Amino acid sequence: MSSPAESQPPSPATLRESARLLAVCERWNRKLHFYSGLFLIVFLWLFAFTGLLLNHPTWTFHESWRNRHETKFQLPIVPPAAGLTSDLEQARDLMRQMSIDGEILWTTTRSDGAPFEFQVRTPRHFYFIKADLAQGRADIRHAAVNAWGIAKILHTFTGNLASDPRNRRDWPLTAVWAYSMDFVAAGLIFMVLSSIYLWLKQPRKLLPGALCLALGSLLCGLFCFGLRWM
């Protein structure tokens, strides 16, 4: 059984306080919606535009790999110290000697007697390194891509390959960029949710808005869930 206090209607003061709180929430939701949009706009332009470019590799104007600038050179190296046992530690030591900085990409399995091979990447520079530790020499092929290439690589530059546990983020600047991607994604999620709240507060636009949202959800749901049941 409810107590007398629970069955009493809320006092006018409580109602006023609730209404005031709701109004503050609405005002700040609206403000934060466009504040976050303005803050993230250049990031959104990058990811939307490069998403289009990545979807259309046959568009020739953004060709970057064929237009790369490539050089080959050799550098003397000192074999890494005995204490540096892992491939990552050894690669980092060699990169320090060669003044090369970037994300390490493992593409080949190391075998006895063969040169120590790895790649180092930044969004602009690609280094293909073959280090002959016994000869004390490294053969380096360096490729630099144009601005289109940089933009496209920034879209995917996470340092992680989900399909290959050997390739994990190992360059601090990759981490900085990757976390900024997280931040943009979180900002976008907030903007979507805040826009739904803004829409729900406009009674005249409820029906057309619901139709747009339902159509988008239906189409998106078809691809996310429905295709498997075909």
Added chain:
Amino acid sequence: MHRRFYTVTRDLHLYLGLFISPFVLVFSVTVFFFVHAIAPKFGAETTQTRAATAVSLPPDLSKLSGRPLIDALKPTLLSINVPGEIGFIRHVVSDDTLVIPVSVPGRATTVTIRIAQREATIATRETGLADALMTLHRSPGEHSPALSMNWFPMRAWRWLSDTTAYLTLFITVSGVYLWYALRAERRIGYVLLGTGTFLFFGLAYVVAR
């Protein structure tokens, strides 16, 4: 005139934004999966294997490669009920078998056809929702444009993901216009716009220099 333009822009901003919001959520949520190399499983991954006999194969199979091979094998895959986007086909000469990966968002199927015997083994793996979303985020991608998009639903997905990108660009530009029309918010808007732009170019320069 100005008032009308503002109202129409505001309505388009709202309605088109609501339309693409599920797509934006898919692309945004999967960013966390890619950045942290995680693919959360909401259920156990299941694999089923079945066999098919008397598989009909295209007559000039040995002469085909690339996209013509994919197109020629579509009726074969349809006859054994394996729909989906066909990946890179391997011909294992030593066994005289074709290994055909076929993917549907959330499901990966490998069809192994023994050509001489006209028999197929079909291994189907349900990879789950997170994997489905990641596949959609990556599709079509920049690799093998001549081979990819060989299944109509994935071509339709490309149109939708393109639409999402175009509408995102429209919504950002219309959003700037709608903000600019709010005179009271201009100063803080400029500060945020400037800070975000500076941060973006600063980060991009440091990472890509």
